Amino acid sequence: MFGLLNFGVDRKQFECVSTKEKLFALNTSKNTFITLLFTLFSGGLLFTGFIQVLINGTKPTNGLLLISILHFIVGVAGIRHFLWLINGKQELTIENGKLTISKRGTFLVGSQVYSFDKVVNIRQAVDENKQSLLEKRLEKIALNKTVLFRQTLGQILFEYNGSTIRVFSDMDSNEKKKLIAEMLKQKQEEQMVL
Secondary structure, three states: OHHHHOOOOOOOOEEEEEOOOEEEEEEEOOOOHHHHHHHHHHHHHHHHHHHHHHHHOOOOOHHHHHHHHHHHHHHHHHHHHHHHHHHOEEEEEEEOOEEEEEEEOOOOOOEEEEEHHHEEEEEEOOOHHHOOHHHHHHHHHHHHHHHHHOOOOOOEEEEEOOEEEEEOOOOOHHHHHHHHHHHHHHHHHHHHHO
16 A cells, blocks of 8 residues: 555656766656646646636636636646656756755746855755664655655755755665765865865
């Protein structure tokens, strides 16, 4: 049962390329069939209210207009998230003292730029080696809710000006360790320059 809840389209990709001057990491979005179906159907709400007016040929009332606008907003959000689930990629770049996080594969997304010297406490969100079997099962169940409402699961965390920043999804234990090690290595090299 738990496996069915987390079964989705496998499009896993992870890259981590590091030089002395730059770190580039890329990771794809996580999805499940439940979230794909939900977002696809919610995307179908995009024009339902307007189609209803056209089919019935009646003058739209305030209530129908309000519902049409609400459906349009939910539809845009559904299509945006569906595109992320099937095509989304998150990129992390550390270069010239800046950490940049970019998203690609959907619309209405931008990049966040952080001053790398203010980035502290780089870590894994959850250390699977320290979890009990029950905790692992509960995390798999919670995955569907997270994937449904957020674009990024946040398997790698860091603190920036008192806020916790979450990046990347669908990484295995070795990929998490590699990325954290490379980020810490960049941090050490930056401190040696200063």
